[in-house]
Amino acid sequence: MSEPPALPRRAEDLERLEIELLLEGVFRRYGFDFREYAQASLKRRLWRRVYAEHLETIAQLLDRLLHDPRCMERLLLDLSINVTAMFRDPSFYVALREKVVPLLRTYPFTRIWAAGCSTGEEVYSLAIVLQEEDLYEKTRIYATDINEAVLERARTGVFPLDKMQQYTQNYINAGGQRSFSEYYVAAYDSAQFSRSLVDNVVFAQHNLAMDRSFNEFNLILCRNVMIYFDKALQDRVHALFYESLETFGVLALGHKESINFTAFADRYEELDSNERIYRKVA
Numbered sequence: 001m002s003e004p005p006a007l008p009r010r011a012e013d014l015e016r017l018e019i020e021l022l023l024e025g026v027f028r029r030y031g032f033d034f035r036e037y038a039q040a041s042l043k044r045r046l047w048r049r050v051y052a053e054h055l056e057t058i059a060q061l062l063d064r065l066l067h068d069p070r071c072m073e074r075l076l077l078d079l080s081i082n083v084t085a086m087f088r089d090p091s092f093y094v095a096l097r098e099k100v101v102p103l104l105r106t107y108p109f110t111r112i113w114a115a116g117c118s119t120g121e122e123v124y125s126l127a128i129v130l131q132e133e134d135l136y137e138k139t140r141i142y143a144t145d146i147n148e149a150v151l152e153r154a155r156t157g158v159f160p161l162d163k164m165q166q167y168t169q170n171y172i173n174a175g176g177q178r179s180f181s182e183y184y185v186a187a188y189d190s191a192q193f194s195r196s197l198v199d200n201v202v203f204a205q206h207n208l209a210m211d212r213s214f215n216e217f218n219l220i221l222c223r224n225v226m227i228y229f230d231k232a233l234q235d236r237v238h239a240l241f242y243e244s245l246e247t248f249g250v251l252a253l254g255h256k257e258s259i260n261f262t263a264f265a266d267r268y269e270e271l272d273s274n275e276r277i278y279r280k281v282a
Contacts, residue, residue, distance in 0.1 A: 018058035019046060025062050030072055032146065033209040034079055036233035045078045073149065080147040085163070086121040087170035089255060092223070093129060094175050095275040100219065100250050101133045103279075110139045110218045113244065115208060116225035117143040120154025121167075124183075125174075126221070127197040132177045136200060142215065144206035151203050157193035159184075164191055208237050213244040220245060223276075224254035238262045245280045252277050 019042070023035045034042065050061050053071065064071045087093055104110050114123050123143045130136040145151050159167075168180040184191040206214070208225070220241050226234050241251055242264045251259070251268065253276040259265050268278035 015043075015058060018062070019043060022046065022058055022062040022065070025066055026072070026075075029066055030069075031210075032076065032079075033207065036209060036230050036236075037079070038228050038230050041228055042079070046075075049075050049078050076147055077149060080118070080145070080150060084118045084121045085170065086159070086167040087125045087174040087176075088122070089223075089275075090170050090173035090175075092174075092252070092255075092275045092277075093125065094173075095272045095277055096126075096129060096252070097133065097175050099271045099277060100252075101129070101135065103248070103250065104135055104139075104218060107218055108138065110135070111215055112139060112141045112219045113215070113217045113221070114141060114143045115206070115220060115222040115241075117145050117151075117154060117203075118147075119150045119159075120157065120203075121159065122221065122223065123154060123201060124157060124193055124197050125171075127201065128171075128176070128183060129174075131197070139200055141201045142217075143201055143203050146205065146207045146209075148205050151205060155198070155203050157195065157198060158190050159193070161186055161189050161191050208240065209233055213240055215244065216246045217244050217249055218246060219250045219252070221252045222254075223252060224256070226257050227254065235262060238264055242267065242280065247280060247282075249280050250277060251280065 019039075027033050027035060046058060046061065050056070050058060052074070053061060053064060055061055055064065061075075065075060112126070114126060117123050120143065123141060126141065127136060130139055143151075143154060145154075164180075164184070164186075171180045183197065184193045208222075209229075222237070222241065226237055229237065238259065245251060250271065253259070255276060257276055259268055259278055267280060267282040269281050271277040271279050
């Protein structure tokens with residue numbers, strides 16, 4: 001990714017103003033709110049779109065965004081966080097099997113929210129775990145993301161075939177109980193995953209920065225998403241998740257994320273401190 005140009009102080013102030021105007025314009029024109037995203041990452045992604053559009057300034061990008069919805073679609077792909085893999089962080093899935101699955105077994109039916117699901121690798125990984133633990137048939141998974149384009153990719157369940165070696169190793173390290181190849185069919189350079197894995201999945205657009213709770217859940221997974229938000233937006237999302245979890249529901253975050261220093265820290269107990277898995281108790 002190209003780094004934004006180094007600027008003197010006055011130019012930095014102008015750049016900051018341009019970014020603020022762009023984010024406000026995107027919000028008013030399209031309804032996407034990126035105003036509380038972490039600034040360093042946001043700036044890099046905006047400049048990448050400036051270069052890709054063969055423009056010279058953030059202000060020029062704003063002008064194009066306001067008049068060309070297709071440019072907005074391209075920017076949305078830049079700003080959406082789509083770094084993912086099947087059974088990413090295998091130790092998390094080991095902890096999920098050992099410490100969360102027994103809790104899910106106590107419910108007659110479970111609702112799970114995979115927030116910020118991107119292209120769906122985590123959703124399919126979760127579905128595989130639930131199938132192997134004989135929980136899938138009594139589970140509904142709500143997989144959401146801000147970006148409809150990546151949701152459409154998630155719905156298809158088609159992933160690059162050259163990723164399967166890595167995903168197979170992740171699956172084995174995550175405590176997989178079968179041959180990973182049982183879950184997909186190879187065709188040319190792609191792997192098509194079994195449609196049975198998404199029979200109980202609802203894919204839907206949801207913006208963590210703006211949208212409200214839409215159900216009550218037994219488990220919420222939002223891993224490696226909030227690291228891209230500033231503190232104010234992180235606090236908003238923590239409040240959203242707390243509101244959305246039923247009492248004794250479980251919240252799973254990424255390795256670099258935590259409920260520490262939030263208003264809800266004393267309302268959870270740690271199920272696994274290393275894997276950032278928490279249970280709502282108050």
